[in-house]
Amino acid sequence: xxxxxxxxxxxxxxxxxxxxxxxxxxxxxxxxxxxxxxxxxxxxxxxxxxxxxxxxxxxxxxxxxxxxxxxxxxxxxxxxxxxxxxxxxxxxxxxxxxxxxxxxxxxxxxxxxxxxxxxxxxxxxxxxxxxxxxxxxxxxxxxxxxxxxxxxxxxxxxxxxxxxxxxxxxxxxxxxxxxxxxxx
Amino acid sequence: xxxxxxxxxxxxxxxxxxxxxxxxxxxxxxxxxxxxxxxxxxxxxxxxxxxxxxxxxxxxxxxxxxxxxxxxxxxxxxxxxxxxxxxxxxxxxxxxxxxxxxxxxxxxxxxxxxxxxxxxxxxxxxxxxxxxxxxxxxxxxxxxxxxxxxxxxxxxxxxxxxxxxxxxxxxxxxxxxxxxxxxxxxxxxxxxxxxxxxxxxxxxxxxxxxxxxxxxxxxxxxxxxxxxxxxxxxxxxxxxxxxxxxxxxxxxxxxxxxxxxxxxxxxxxxxxxxxxxxxxxxxxxxxxxxxxxxxxxxxxxxxxxxxxxxxxxxxxxxxxxxxxxxxxxx
Numbered sequence: 477x478x479x480x481x482x483x484x485x486x487x488x489x490x491x492x493x494x495x496x497x498x499x500x501x502x503x504x505x506x507x508x509x510x511x512x513x514x515x516x517x518x519x520x521x522x523x524x525x526x527x528x529x530x531x532x533x534x535x536x537x538x539x540x541x542x543x544x545x546x547x548x549x550x551x552x553x554x555x556x557x558x559x560x561x562x563x564x565x566x567x568x569x570x571x572x573x574x575x576x577x578x579x580x581x582x583x584x585x586x587x588x589x590x591x592x593x594x595x596x597x598x599x600x601x602x603x604x605x606x607x608x609x610x611x612x613x614x615x616x617x618x619x620x621x622x623x624x625x626x627x628x629x630x631x632x633x634x635x636x637x638x639x640x641x642x643x644x645x646x647x648x649x650x651x652x653x654x655x656x657x658x659x660x
Numbered sequence: 661x662x663x664x665x666x667x668x669x670x671x672x673x674x675x676x677x678x679x680x681x682x683x684x685x686x687x688x689x690x691x692x693x694x695x696x697x698x699x700x701x702x703x704x705x706x707x708x709x710x711x712x713x714x715x716x717x718x719x720x721x722x723x724x725x726x727x728x729x730x731x732x733x734x735x736x737x738x739x740x741x742x743x744x745x746x747x748x749x750x751x752x753x754x755x756x757x758x759x760x761x762x763x764x765x766x767x768x769x770x771x772x773x774x775x776x777x778x779x780x781x782x783x784x785x786x787x788x789x790x791x792x793x794x795x796x797x798x799x800x801x802x803x804x805x806x807x808x809x810x811x812x813x814x815x816x817x818x819x820x821x822x823x824x825x826x827x828x829x830x831x832x833x834x835x836x837x838x839x840x841x842x843x844x845x846x847x848x849x850x851x852x853x854x855x856x857x858x859x860x861x862x863x864x865x866x867x868x869x870x871x872x873x874x875x876x877x878x879x880x881x882x883x884x885x886x887x888x889x890x891x892x893x894x895x896x897x898x899x900x901x902x903x904x905x906x907x908x909x910x911x912x913x914x915x916x917x918x919x920x921x922x923x924x925x926x927x928x929x930x931x932x933x934x935x936x937x938x939x940x941x942x943x944x945x946x947x948x949x950x951x952x953x954x955x956x957x958x959x960x961x962x963x964x965x966x967x968x969x970x971x972x973x974x975x976x977x978x979x980x981x982x983x984x985x986x987x988x989x990x
Contacts, residue, residue: 494954501699501953511702 521599532624540594547586555579566638578611686716699952726896735801742798743901750909756780761932799890810889814880820966825867827974845924852923914943
């Protein structure tokens with residue numbers, strides 16, 4: 477008799493367990509959906525989310541890129557190709573800069589590798605296209621007229637520019653200190 | 661002259677029943693997706709038309725336009741015909757279901773059932789067993805491991821649960837004293853059988869869930885383990901037929917539950933057709949709720965439930981019902 481009772485108790489427990497789970501789902505039926513309906517509602521993405529790649533300029537409007545090939549070298553899908561060139565003053569720049577977005581995986585390693593913070597990823601991810609060739613972005617498509625995420629960054633402004641003239645005559649260079657008059 | 665009128669009437673009833681059934685099946689898919697969405701705190705389809713109401717249409721067009729692919733090693737003829745079996749069987753079952761009170765036009769009583777078979781329930785049970793052929797043959801003819809495993813599971817499961825389903829209906833027949841579905845509805849004039857036979861009802865409900873291959877008994881399909889089970893290799897409208905078959909059989913099982921346990925079209929005040937449709941929809945809605953709630957059973961749990969629990973309980977229920985009926989002199 478005792479065993480029989482435990483069988484009934486087990487059955488009751490099982491039924492109660494089922495009823496509980498049904499109650500939980502029923503409760504959820506009357507909750508407001510938490511869906512963000514994407515094309516109607518576009519969530520503001522974080523500034524550092526990784527989407528379409530841009531080439532930024534420094535605060536004075538010059539190209540930041542010095543065509544060092546680091547981004548191209550680090551790219552795991554080899555989707556960046558560059559040909560570097562030199563200006564008259566020795567500053568390097570990319571003659572052409574091409575990213576094949578059909579191959580890009582938006583890993584952001586180019587951004588990490590870039591010493592001048594020229595190449596940057598933007599939160600823009602909505603650029604689907606019908607033709608695969610339309611994903612070839614040339615330098616003029618990539619280059620933007622702003623500083624991207626680093627508005628004041630200008631460290632390599634004169635990197636690689638050849639020195640002309642005497643000491644202290646280079647761009648932004650202060651005249652040398654006269655050691656003989658440098659008395660306490 | 662009268663037989664032509666009868667033929668016209670019959671064809672009209674057939675057309676109405678089949679189109680209503682397919683319409684309900686198509687919108688059942690939408691209702692299921694909507695409700696599942698709500699159960700999971702999301703919206704479900706709401707892009708095609710207002711509230712996603714044109715979604716079934718879009719799905720249908722998509723399925724028809726898709727390629728009808730037959731694997732090279734498949735048994736071609738069987739592969740092509742198997743989905744039709746699954747889709748046709750539940751349709752044929754509707755032939756014996758009374759869906760409303762008799763209609764009287766100009767003194768002539770028109771029975772609102774396509775055919776009142778005096779062995780209606782046996783017909784239903786026989787056809788319900790036939791549905792397994794579609795699954796077994798489709799899975800076997802695909803010549804794929806996943807399909808075969810799904811088909812084996814499907815046949816084992818359907819045969820096991822067919823048994824308890826049939827036994828759960830025996831008390832209903834004992835109480836009604838007839839196999840005819842019309843007579844069964846008439847026998848519930850005072851009291852629906854769910855109040856007299858709650859155990860039978862629960863067994864029938866569980867078996868019906870297993871018969872329609874739905875969660876928690878969707879082992880033949882089990883998309884996580886077997887890709888798609890018996891319909892892994894199917895595409896396009898042939899897959900669609902399996903799909904439609906599942907939903908039509910859900911509705912038909914709802915209608916059968918209504919007839920056997922909920923008193924069929926009987927109900928106060930409102931027209932009888934309304935009551936019938938309302939009762940019919942209860943079971944599919946409960947199935948959807950179940951799908952949102954329960955996980956899939958393991959294969960041995962499924963067999964355990966069928967053979968060691970439902971079957972003995974159904975047998976005991978028959979004996980008890982018989983005893984009580986004898987005692988009360990029914």
